Amino acid sequence: MSTVDDPRKALEFLQGTLKVLILRSLQAAPNHAYGISQFLERQSESEFLVDNGSLYPALQRLLQRRWIAAQWKKSPNGRRAKYYRLTTLGRTQLVAAKSKWMRFVEAMARVLAAQR
Amino acid sequence: MREWWSKIWGSLHLRSGLQNDLSDEMQAHLDMMAAENVERGMPPDEARVAARRQFGNLTRTEEKAREAWQFPRLETILQDIRYGLRGIRRSPSFSAVVILTLALGIGANTAIFSVVYSVLLRPLPYPNGERLVWLGESTAKYGGISITWINFQHWRNENDSFENMAGFANEDFTLTGRGDAVLTHAGLVTSSFFQLTGARPAMGRLFTDADDAPGAAPTVVVTADFWQRRLDGDSHVVGESLSLDGKSYEIIGVLPPGRRFFWNPVDFYLPIGRSAGAHLKRSEHGSMRALGLLKPGATLTQARINLDDIMQRLAVTDPGPENDHRAFAIYLTEATVGNVRPVLLILMSAVGLVLIIACANVASLLLVRSTARTREIAVRVAIGAGRARLARQLFTENLVVAGIGGGLGLLLASWCLRSLVLIGPRDIPRLSEATLDLPVLVFATAITIVVGLLAGVAPVFSAGKVDLTIALKEGSPTAGVGKRGQAFRNTLVIAEIAVTLILAFASSLLIRSLIAAQNSDPGFDAQHLLAIELQLPESRYKSDENVRQYYGQLAQSLRAELGVEDVGLVMCPPGGGDCGDYWYSILEKPPLTRDDVPLSLFNIVDDGYFRTANVRFVAGRAFNDTDRPGGSRVTIINEQLAHQLWPDPRLALGQHLKVGGTYMEGPTLEIVGVVANTSQMGLDAEQMPTFYYPFSQKPDSAMTVVVRTNGDPAQWMKAARRRVSALDRNVPIQSLRTAEDWLGATLERRRFATLLLGLFGALAMILAAVGIYGVLNYWVSARQKEIAIRLAIGASRSSILRWAGLHAARLAVIGIVLGAIGAWSASRWLESMVFGVTARSPLMMLVAGAAVIGIAALAAGLPLWRATHTDAVRNLHQG
Numbered sequence: 001m002s003t004v005d006d007p008r009k010a011l012e013f014l015q016g017t018l019k020v021l022i023l024r025s026l027q028a029a030p031n032h033a034y035g036i037s038q039f040l041e042r043q044s045e046s047e048f049l050v051d052n053g054s055l056y057p058a059l060q061r062l063l064q065r066r067w068i069a070a071q072w073k074k075s076p077n078g079r080r081a082k083y084y085r086l087t088t089l090g091r092t093q094l095v096a097a098k099s100k101w102m103r104f105v106e107a108m109a110r111v112l113a114a115q116r
Numbered sequence: 117m118r119e120w121w122s123k124i125w126g127s128l129h130l131r132s133g134l135q136n137d138l139s140d141e142m143q144a145h146l147d148m149m150a151a152e153n154v155e156r157g158m159p160p161d162e163a164r165v166a167a168r169r170q171f172g173n174l175t176r177t178e179e180k181a182r183e184a185w186q187f188p189r190l191e192t193i194l195q196d197i198r199y200g201l202r203g204i205r206r207s208p209s210f211s212a213v214v215i216l217t218l219a220l221g222i223g224a225n226t227a228i229f230s231v232v233y234s235v236l237l238r239p240l241p242y243p244n245g246e247r248l249v250w251l252g253e254s255t256a257k258y259g260g261i262s263i264t265w266i267n268f269q270h271w272r273n274e275n276d277s278f279e280n281m282a283g284f285a286n287e288d289f290t291l292t293g294r295g296d297a298v299l300t301h302a303g304l305v306t307s308s309f310f311q312l313t314g315a316r317p318a319m320g321r322l323f324t325d326a327d328d329a330p331g332a333a334p335t336v337v338v339t340a341d342f343w344q345r346r347l348d349g350d351s352h353v354v355g356e357s358l359s360l361d362g363k364s365y366e367i368i369g370v371l372p373p374g375r376r377f378f379w380n381p382v383d384f385y386l387p388i389g390r391s392a393g394a395h396l397k398r399s400e401h402g403s404m405r406a407l408g409l410l411k412p413g414a415t416l417t418q419a420r421i422n423l424d425d426i427m428q429r430l431a432v433t434d435p436g437p438e439n440d441h442r443a444f445a446i447y448l449t450e451a452t453v454g455n456v457r458p459v460l461l462i463l464m465s466a467v468g469l470v471l472i473i474a475c476a477n478v479a480s481l482l483l484v485r486s487t488a489r490t491r492e493i494a495v496r497v498a499i500g501a502g503r504a505r506l507a508r509q510l511f512t513e514n515l516v517v518a519g520i521g522g523g524l525g526l527l528l529a530s531w532c533l534r535s536l537v538l539i540g541p542r543d544i545p546r547l548s549e550a551t552l553d554l555p556v557l558v559f560a561t562a563i564t565i566v567v568g569l570l571a572g573v574a575p576v577f578s579a580g581k582v583d584l585t586i587a588l589k590e591g592s593p594t595a596g597v598g599k600r601g602q603a604f605r606n607t608l609v610i611a612e613i614a615v616t617l618i619l620a621f622a623s624s625l626l627i628r629s630l631i632a633a634q635n636s637d638p639g640f641d642a643q644h645l646l647a648i649e650l651q652l653p654e655s656r657y658k659s660d661e662n663v664r665q666y667y668g669q670l671a672q673s674l675r676a677e678l679g680v681e682d683v684g685l686v687m688c689p690p691g692g693g694d695c696g697d698y699w700y701s702i703l704e705k706p707p708l709t710r711d712d713v714p715l716s717l718f719n720i721v722d723d724g725y726f727r728t729a730n731v732r733f734v735a736g737r738a739f740n741d742t743d744r745p746g747g748s749r750v751t752i753i754n755e756q757l758a759h760q761l762w763p764d765p766r767l768a769l770g771q772h773l774k775v776g777g778t779y780m781e782g783p784t785l786e787i788v789g790v791v792a793n794t795s796q797m798g799l800d801a802e803q804m805p806t807f808y809y810p811f812s813q814k815p816d817s818a819m820t821v822v823v824r825t826n827g828d829p830a831q832w833m834k835a836a837r838r839r840v841s842a843l844d845r846n847v848p849i850q851s852l853r854t855a856e857d858w859l860g861a862t863l864e865r866r867r868f869a870t871l872l873l874g875l876f877g878a879l880a881m882i883l884a885a886v887g888i889y890g891v892l893n894y895w896v897s898a899r900q901k902e903i904a905i906r907l908a909i910g911a912s913r914s915s916i917l918r919w920a921g922l923h924a925a926r927l928a929v930i931g932i933v934l935g936a937i938g939a940w941s942a943s944r945w946l947e948s949m950v951f952g953v954t955a956r957s958p959l960m961m962l963v964a965g966a967a968v969i970g971i972a973a974l975a976a977g978l979p980l981w982r983a984t985h986t987d988a989v990r991n992l993h994q995g
Contacts, residue, residue: 034145052145053177056138060184079148082141 011047018058020101021048023086023094026068030085032075033059059084067093138178146171196509200516210485211517214478217883218521218567221474223528224879226552226560228467228872230533231540232460233559234550236453243314244409249416250451251281251406251423254444258715262403265395267430267438271406274426277419278408282309283388284377285404288818289360290653290848291383294346297846299651300360303377304388304404312407313377320354320369323387327368330393335386336365340373342383358384362655398430399437407448420445437779440710456544458948459869465945466622466876469615471563473880476608477887478571482514483605484894486574511572518568526552526560539871541864574604602898605891606927613931613972614938616877616884620964621939623877625950626870628960629800632952633863638690639794641730645822645855646829647689648836652817652847660745663815666844671724673839674823679832682824684725685811689820690794691859695719699777700807702761703784713777716757717796717804720819722811726752726791728824729855734758735766736789739810743788749813751785757805758790765790773807785809798862800951822855829854869949881967885975892924892979903983904991913984920983924976931972932965939964 013021025031025039037050062068067090073083086094146167153163168174204211239245252260253267263271263283272281285304290297303309307323315322318340327335336358338347347353357364365386392402410419423443431439486493496506530552540547552560650670657663671683688695699713708714723739725731734755743750751773758765768787776782785807793803811819825832833852840849896903903916943955953960 032144032148033141034148052142052172053180056142056177056181057184060181064184075148077151079144079151081144081148082137 011044013048013054017101018050018054019062020094020097022055022058022062022084023067023090023097026084026086026090027094030071030073030083032081032083034081036084062090065089138181142171142174142178192508193512196512197516199509200513203513204517204520207485210481213886214481214517215521215524217474217477217481217886218518218564219524219528220879220883221471222522222525222560222564222567223532224467224876225471225563226525226529226556227532227536228460228463229559230529230552230556231536231547231550232464233555235456235544235546236460237555238546238549240449240452242312242448245448247410247412248312248448249278249408249410249419249445250448251408252444253438253441255441255711259444260405260446261444262401263406264398264400264438265392265402265404266398266400266434267427267441268404268406270426270430271423271443275419275422277411277414277422279411280308280312281406281408282306282312283392283404283406284309285388285402286382287386287403288651290651290655290846291346291358291360292362292653292655292846293359297653297848298346299848299850300342300383301381302360303382303385304392305385306388309385309407312409315371317369318372319351320367322369323385328387328389328393330390332387332390334363334365334390335368336360336384337369337371338367338384339371339382341381343370346383360386361653397436398434408445416445416447452545454545455948456865458945459865462622462945462949463869463872463876466619466873469619470876470880470883471567473612473615473883473887475567475571476612477883477890478567479574480605480608480887480891482571483574484890486510511569514572515565515568518564518571521567522560522564525564526557529560536872539868541868543865544868602895605894609888609891609927610931610934612884612887613928613968614935616880616971617932617935617964617968618939618942619873619877619880620967621935621961622942622946623870623874624960624964624967625943625946625953625955625957626866626873628953628957629949629951630863630866630870633800633866636795636799636952638799638859639731639792640690640855642690642855642859644825644827644829645729646825646832646836646852647855647858648821648823648840648852649850650819650821650840650847651850654817656844656846657817660815663817664745664812666847667722667811667815667819667821670821670840670843671722673843674821674836677832677835677839679826680823681826682724682728684728684822684824685720685722685819686725686729686822687720687816687819688796689822689855689858690729690796691798691862692820693797694804698775698782699780700782701774701777703772703774705761707778710779713779714760714805717806718775718809719796719806720809720811720814720816721752725822728822729794730824731794732792734790734792736769736787738789739808739812743810743812745813747813749783749785750788750810752789752791752808753787754791754803754806754808755793756803757807760805795859795862799859800863800866818850866949866951881971884968885971888924888972888975889978892976893982895923896920896979896983899983900986900991903986904988907986907988908992916986917980917984920980921976924972924980928969928972928976932968935968936961936965 021040022036025036025043031039033052033055037052037055040048040050059068059070062084063070066087068084069087070082070084072080075081146164149167149170150160150163153166154160158166171177204215240248242248250260251263251271253263254260262285265283268281268283272278275281283306287302287304289300289302291300305323307325307328310316310322317337320337322337323335326332338353338358343349343353350356353367354369355367357366359365371385388404392404395402408419410416420443423445427438427442493506533550533552537548537550652663652666657666667685671685674680674683694717696719697715697717700716701708701713721739723741723743726733726738735758736752739750739752753768753773755765758768762768768790771787773785773787774782775785791808793806795801796804796806823829823832823836836852837849840847903920906916906919907913939961940956947955
C-alpha cells in the first residue's frame, strides 16, 4: 500500500460521482454513451477514465429514476446511436448535486491545503 | 420507489426489448470507436479488434446493465435454497440442533398464540359483536349487580345510545315426562335477545314480543344439542310440549347447532317477560343482566352517561332503594374474557422469552459455523461475489433452516394445542375453539421469518468483513474468531442466563403458590367426604314442609348405609363459589350510610353439616332442634365476618344481624355461633364474610348432601345413587363428587398456568444449557493453542481451570444480576397469580438463582474439563 498517489493511474470514481458527471455531460446537449465517456475524459484531462462496465448500469439507473430519457437518433456523421437527454427532473437534480459537490470540493481543498 | 415501479414495469414489458436495445446500443458504441481508429489510420480489422479491447468486457457490461432492471432472479434464489439444503445435509447434527431449537421455540409460541388468539383476540361470533355491551346496575361498592325489570324497561325505552337491548338470566328447571326426571338449564331472555346474538331458527320460529308479554302462553325454544339429546332429533317436535317444573310449555322453535351465549350451556330458552313482567316495584331485583347494541359511532362512556341520566331522573320520579344505583356497562368482549387475560398474557410473554433464548442459541450456533466457513466465503469473494450477493445467499440459507424449523414447529404446535385444549380448564371461554387457523399461521410464518433474519444477522455481518488475505492463507484458524465475534457470543450467553432466570423465578413462584394453595387449610376435613348435589322439582315439592321432609328422609336413609358415619346438608359447599350474597348490618352497631353497607355471602346448612364436615367452632353453638321453623330466627357467622366487626368473635354472640342492611327489607337473625372460615371461592381465593341460615328455618329445594364415610368416598357413590333414586326417582342428581375433587377443581386454572409456565421454565433451562455449552466449548476450542502454551511454560491445571472458570463465572454473574433485576420488575405482573408467598419473594429468587447457576455450571463443566485436559505436547506439535 503506497502512501503517495500515483499520478499515472486514473482516478477512481467516488460513490455517487459518476451519476452527477453523466448529468453534467448532458447539460449542453443530448449525447450517446460513447460521447459521454469521451466528454468526461476530455473535460477531466484524462483523470477520469470511464469504464463501460460502470457507465452502462449507471445510465440504466438514471433512466429508472427518470432523470434522463433515451431516444435513437442519427449522429452528425450519419450513424444511428442511442441519445440520452436530461429531463426536467434530471436538470433540478443536477443543480442540487452540483452545488453540493462544489461545496464539498472547496471544503476538502481548504482543509487539505491548509498551512498548518 | 420510482426505481421499483420502473423495475416492475420493465420486468413486465421491456425485458426482451431492452436486451436487444442494449446490444444494439453497444454495437453502435463499438462501431463509433472502430471508425475513429480507422480515421487514425488503422486497418479496419485491427480497428475493430482494438475497439473491442478498449470497450472492456462486453458481456459483463451488458449483464450488469440488464441487472439494473431486474429483481434477483428466481433461479438464483432457488440456487441459494438448494445450496442451503445441501449445507443442512452436509452437517446433519449441527442442523438438527438448530432446527430442533427453532421448532421448539416456534412451536410453543404458535400453540400459545393460537390460545391467546382464540380467547382474547378473535371477534365474538355475533353480528356487530364489537358493539355489544354487557349491562348491569352498580352501587357505590359493587359493579355489575342485576338490573330490575322496571329499570330495564326505562333503559330500553328512554336511551339514545343503543340500537337495541335484551335482558337475560339463567334458571334451572326439572324436566319430567320424558324418561327420568332431569335437571335442565334455561336461558330466560327477552324477545330481542336473538336479534342481538344473530340467531335464526333451524326449525319453527323464535320469540316475538307477544310471547314475551306477561300472561302469554308458555313457549320454549330448544337448542340443537338438547333437541338431539333429549328429543331424539325428532323433526316434528315443533308444536309438542315440554313439562318443566310440572308446567307445560309449547315448543315453538329449534336453534341451529354451534351457537352458545352462556358460559354454562343452556338446554332451552324461555321468554323472561312472562314472569318478570309481573314485577311492579323498581327495586325488585332478580338475576337479570342485559346486552346492549351500541349505535354505530356511540361510545361506551356516552352510553354510561346516558343510562346514568335515566337513573337520576328515575330517582326523582320513582324514588326508593334504587336511588343511588347507576348503570354498569363494559364491552361484551371484556366481560367474556374477564380475568383470564392476565394469565394468558403472562404465558404469552413467558413463551416469547423462550423464543428469545432459542433465537440467541441459533444465532451463536450460526456464528460459530460461519467462522468455520470463512474460507469458503473468502473464495466466493475472491471470484467476484459482491457483498450484497453474499448477504442474500446467507440470509436465504438461514431462512431455509428457519423455514424447516418453523414447519416442524407447526406440527409441534398442532400436537401441543390438542393437549392444551384437553387439559385446559373448562372455565376459560372459547379455549376449545383454538385451532391453527389463518391468523395463527400468519403469526407462525411471521415469527419464523423474523427469527430467521435475527438469528442470521450476526454471521451475515461478519461475512461482509472477511479479510481475504488472512482468510485465504493456509492454516489460519484464527480467522473470524475476532474480538467482535466473541463479544457477541458472550452477550448472547449473558442474555440467555438473564432470561432463563426470569422464567425460573416466575415458575418457582407459581409452583410455590400452587403448593401453598393445595396445602391451604380449607377449613374443614375434605377427606372421606362425598357430596351429592340435588335439586328437587318444584312441582312435586311445593311447600317448605315437603322439602324438609324429603331431605330428612334422605339423610336418614343414607345414615343407614354401612360405613356412613354422618350426613349433613349445605346449600353451597366449600369451593362452590358465590351462591348468593346480600347486604347486612348489625343492629347493635351504629348505622352506616347507604354506600357503606357491606355485603356478605350467605349459605344454608342443617344442624349436622358443621359436625359432618368437621368445621371448627370458634364460639357459640351449632344449629340444633331448638331452632324451629317459626321460632326465634338465628344465624351462625364465619370468622371473617366476625373479625370485621368485633375484636373477639365471642362478642358477636347474642347480637343481631339484619339481612338486607339498614335500607333493605330482610329478617333479623340472632348470632348464636361463629365457625372457622371455609374456602368458599376456592382454595387459592380470599376468605369472604359469610353468614349461615339454619335449614330448618329457611329450607331450599337445591341442597348438597355431604356424607362422611369411613373409607374412600368414591366407593359409596353407587349406594348414594341407589338411595336417592329409591326415595323418589323424579329427583335428579345434579352432581356426585368427592369433596376433594370439588375443592381440587377450584385450582384447575392455577394448575394449568403453573404447568405451562413450569414447562416453559424447563424448556428455557434446557435451551440455555445447550447455548452456554456451545459458546464455552467454542471458546475453549479457539484457545486450545493458548492453553497448550500456558501448560507448556508451567501453568498448573488448576490455574487453567481458574482462568477458564473465571471467564464462565463472569458471564454467569452478569447474567444473573441482569436477570434478577428483570425478574424483580416483572414480579409486579405476577402478583395476581401468586398465593401464599409474596411476588417479590427473596427465597424464590434464591431458588431460581441457584437452579440457573446449577444449570450453567453443568453446561460449563464439559468445556472446562476439556480445557484442563488439553494435551499440550500433541497440540503444539500439530500446529
